[in-house]
Amino acid sequence: MLPSRCLRCGAVSREPLCTSCIDYIVAYQPLWLDPALLPGPSLLALLGSRETAIVSTDLSLSEWRTADREPTDADASRLIALLGIDADAHPVLSVGDVAILHAFLGRAKRGLLPDGETRGALAALYRYLSTCPWMPAHLAAEYGLRARTLEAPLEPTQGGEIVTRIEAVAPETTPEETTEEPAPSVPTPPEQTAPAEEVLTPVVEEESVTPAPPGPQPEAPPQEVREGVEEASQPAKAPLESPGGPEVLPPAQEPPEPEAPPAVDAKAPGPPPEELAALEAMKREMERERERLEEWLRTRGGEIEAKERALAERERSLEAKEHAVEEHERAVTDRLLALEKDEARREVLRFLGTVPGMTEEEADVIATAFPDMRSLEAADGKALTQCKGVTEALARAIRYELVPGEVEDEQRATQLREEAQAFMEEGDYAAALECFERLIRERPEDIQAWFDKAELHVLMGRQEDALQCYTRVLDLDRRNRQAWFERANLLFGMNRLADALDSLREGLRIDPSKAGDLISKAEQLRRDGRPNEAAVLLQAVLDVDAANARAVLALGDTLLELGDIDAAEGLYTRALGKDAQNPPILFRKGQLLDRKGRWGAAIQFYNRAIALRWDFADAWLAKAEILLTHGRPKEALECFDKVLSFDGKRLEAWAGKARAHSLLNQGEEAAAAFEAAVRIDPHHPAVRAARDVIGAMPPTPAAAPEEAAPSFAEALREAEEEPEEKEARPGALPADFKSFVEAVEPEKDDVHVLLQLAELALEGGDAEMALLRYGEAAEREPRNADAWTGKGVALQYLERYEEALEAYDRALALKPDHEMAKKWRETCRRHVSRREAP
Numbered sequence: 001m002l003p004s005r006c007l008r009c010g011a012v013s014r015e016p017l018c019t020s021c022i023d024y025i026v027a028y029q030p031l032w033l034d035p036a037l038l039p040g041p042s043l044l045a046l047l048g049s050r051e052t053a054i055v056s057t058d059l060s061l062s063e064w065r066t067a068d069r070e071p072t073d074a075d076a077s078r079l080i081a082l083l084g085i086d087a088d089a090h091p092v093l094s095v096g097d098v099a100i101l102h103a104f105l106g107r108a109k110r111g112l113l114p115d116g117e118t119r120g121a122l123a124a125l126y127r128y129l130s131t132c133p134w135m136p137a138h139l140a141a142e143y144g145l146r147a148r149t150l151e152a153p154l155e156p157t158q159g160g161e162i163v164t165r166i167e168a169v170a171p172e173t174t175p176e177e178t179t180e181e182p183a184p185s186v187p188t189p190p191e192q193t194a195p196a197e198e199v200l201t202p203v204v205e206e207e208s209v210t211p212a213p214p215g216p217q218p219e220a221p222p223q224e225v226r227e228g229v230e231e232a233s234q235p236a237k238a239p240l241e242s243p244g245g246p247e248v249l250p251p252a253q254e255p256p257e258p259e260a261p262p263a264v265d266a267k268a269p270g271p272p273p274e275e276l277a278a279l280e281a282m283k284r285e286m287e288r289e290r291e292r293l294e295e296w297l298r299t300r301g302g303e304i305e306a307k308e309r310a311l312a313e314r315e316r317s318l319e320a321k322e323h324a325v326e327e328h329e330r331a332v333t334d335r336l337l338a339l340e341k342d343e344a345r346r347e348v349l350r351f352l353g354t355v356p357g358m359t360e361e362e363a364d365v366i367a368t369a370f371p372d373m374r375s376l377e378a379a380d381g382k383a384l385t386q387c388k389g390v391t392e393a394l395a396r397a398i399r400y401e402l403v404p405g406e407v408e409d410e411q412r413a414t415q416l417r418e419e420a421q422a423f424m425e426e427g428d429y430a431a432a433l434e435c436f437e438r439l440i441r442e443r444p445e446d447i448q449a450w451f452d453k454a455e456l457h458v459l460m461g462r463q464e465d466a467l468q469c470y471t472r473v474l475d476l477d478r479r480n481r482q483a484w485f486e487r488a489n490l491l492f493g494m495n496r497l498a499d500a501l502d503s504l505r506e507g508l509r510i511d512p513s514k515a516g517d518l519i520s521k522a523e524q525l526r527r528d529g530r531p532n533e534a535a536v537l538l539q540a541v542l543d544v545d546a547a548n549a550r551a552v553l554a555l556g557d558t559l560l561e562l563g564d565i566d567a568a569e570g571l572y573t574r575a576l577g578k579d580a581q582n583p584p585i586l587f588r589k590g591q592l593l594d595r596k597g598r599w600g601a602a603i604q605f606y607n608r609a610i611a612l613r614w615d616f617a618d619a620w621l622a623k624a625e626i627l628l629t630h631g632r633p634k635e636a637l638e639c640f641d642k643v644l645s646f647d648g649k650r651l652e653a654w655a656g657k658a659r660a661h662s663l664l665n666q667g668e669e670a671a672a673a674f675e676a677a678v679r680i681d682p683h684h685p686a687v688r689a690a691r692d693v694i695g696a697m698p699p700t701p702a703a704a705p706e707e708a709a710p711s712f713a714e715a716l717r718e719a720e721e722e723p724e725e726k727e728a729r730p731g732a733l734p735a736d737f738k739s740f741v742e743a744v745e746p747e748k749d750d751v752h753v754l755l756q757l758a759e760l761a762l763e764g765g766d767a768e769m770a771l772l773r774y775g776e777a778a779e780r781e782p783r784n785a786d787a788w789t790g791k792g793v794a795l796q797y798l799e800r801y802e803e804a805l806e807a808y809d810r811a812l813a814l815k816p817d818h819e820m821a822k823k824w825r826e827t828c829r830r831h832v833s834r835r836e837a838p
Helices: 019-028 043-047 072-084 095-109 119-132 139-151 156-166 175-179 190-207 222-232 273-339 343-352 360-369 373-378 381-385 392-402 406-426 429-442 448-458 463-476 481-493 496-512 510-527 531-544 549-562 565-578 583-595 601-614 615-627 634-645 649-663 665-681 686-694 712-721 735-743 751-763 767-780 784-797 801-814 819-836
Strands: 051-055 063-064
Touching: 019 095, 043 095, 051 139, 072 095, 072 119, 072 601, 175 273, 175 634, 343 360, 343 373, 343 735, 360 784, 373 392, 406 429, 406 448, 406 784, 429 448, 448 463, 463 481, 481 496, 496 510, 496 531, 510 531, 510 549, 531 549, 531 712, 549 583, 565 583, 583 601, 583 615, 601 615, 601 751, 615 634, 615 649, 634 649, 649 665, 649 686, 665 686, 751 767, 751 784, 767 784, 784 801, 784 819, 801 819
Parallel strands: none
Antiparallel strands: 051 063
């Protein structure tokens, strides 16, 4: 693989731009960092035309062409003024504007800008860059320093004043004038000191011998101003004694040097002390500024050198890593060959090392799956993609390197398939069959071709030939689930149910996820009046997955429809043995028991189903029907009301409620419930049954006149005369409760069933029923720790804590590590201790 390179300098880089180029662009072309940059030409191109007229020999013809030219400093200054670029400004810049400003910054860095307006424009641009929010902090600080350097540009008049004041220290006078009129001292105004100090700053930058910081540098002041400042910075000299002599001119070869002061009398007074003090202060300030700038330049230069060294070191490390990766890629095949001693496997690995995009892990997996070249050549693309990490593109590349002529074979197979599909669309099945036979003769291992041929045989009504095609597919791939299912469909159509059952069973073993589809198809067959075929499908599902509750329910319903009640009951019993907490199976078992006349056991299973799923409407309705049939309309009415509490539009509930009210001689309530059922479906069988029951109701007798209410005194007298009733025996149970207990007596004397019934009663809040059931379980199996623990819990619910403690102690004596008994005994002991506390 060729290494990627930088688009700007061509250096090796994983990114489009290398680190050095990115640093250069950020430092010298900072406006490219503006995220709001707009595409398009510069504003100056829209304001002023750059067209040039080209006139031919025929003066009547002329052509205007746009002349491209480099932007000048005046263009940059004009653009900065038009856009209002300055500190804290937010101008809208385009790509053309940025190009002009970058050229302006480059010329400033090289020191090619003259003084004047360009100096102010450059300072404004520096201020703008220092206040941009997208500018890096170190660059913003650097541009701020440059802006402060250029904030007070040097004016010619100020420079002239400085030189004038310096020359005025020793004016040209004659001895007579010296005696008559002393030379006046020119005081230095305080406001002139600041410009002189500001002018001295660029002079320090010019005299510095260290490298300048990156970016544009400020303009140097004019030569004569610098010389005037240098002269001003020198200490004042004593006046020369040359009375009346001519002025001493500087040599001709040094025109910029100022004229020497004329000779004055030794007795002439010197410059005033204030002026000398100001000059000394200026000199000291200039020295301090020079030292500060030199220190900054040394620090900045050291940082830049350190950064350059770091970048060079990083570039060297990246190059070393690149070479290491290339060496690693070249050594993959050699290392595999050195580790392998099997010649055949080494040959496979040697071949895989030539395939583009092959890695060490993928080559090892393929060599393990295909240990020699013969097996590798026999493998198709699908077999190669079964290996871990091998994609379709890599498998295709292997096949191209291994069998160059396979592409032509695939193109030939595609052409034959297209021809066969065209004949099938035209209805010419015989011609399409001939195309598939030619394809199979050329590629007998093509499974899809066998499937297409079998489908064509089915369309032509040749089921036996189609079965042979599917058999051929199974010979090639025994675990092809599609072939098993298609074969089963054909056998169902040929009414060969036993063979179809075997095929379905094999297909489900390969792909158990298809069980849901088979169950849905079986339910549809049962609704269509074909229960035998539905039973075959469901039996195949249960042979593979015996715990499939949906298949159990569907097969039980099918057996009931076929009239085989015993088989259905055995099926439900086996299912409950594997999953005793399945509400639909419990409900089906209750229905079977009710059909056999064992209504008490049926109510037991309905209660278990309701305890597991409280909104199981079918279980509530079935229980209510049993209670209503056996003369217990009040309890049946409670069941119907429970159904209507969570399903208010259930017709069977309204009709049953009307029947219960009619049996209780509650005519108005029965009529209201019957009207609600009629509104839902007036022709439903449950509505007709309710109509018959309501029609058989006796007429309601006339209400007796109400007796006058006794006075308070009479009621108090009757209460005093009435003897106190004897308290009921604690162990006695109500008659209704006893009848309910008798109705739900367990079918067998099974302690496990008694414990389940007790748990259901305890979950439903009936602690007395739970105590009764736990007591029966403890009587039948006195060494059952669960029974004694449950009895203690029931007693604790009834606040009989002393008896509960005795039950827990009995359970722990039988099983010392019984966790539930330990936990409940601790809570019961705390209750007893609180009651005994004063």
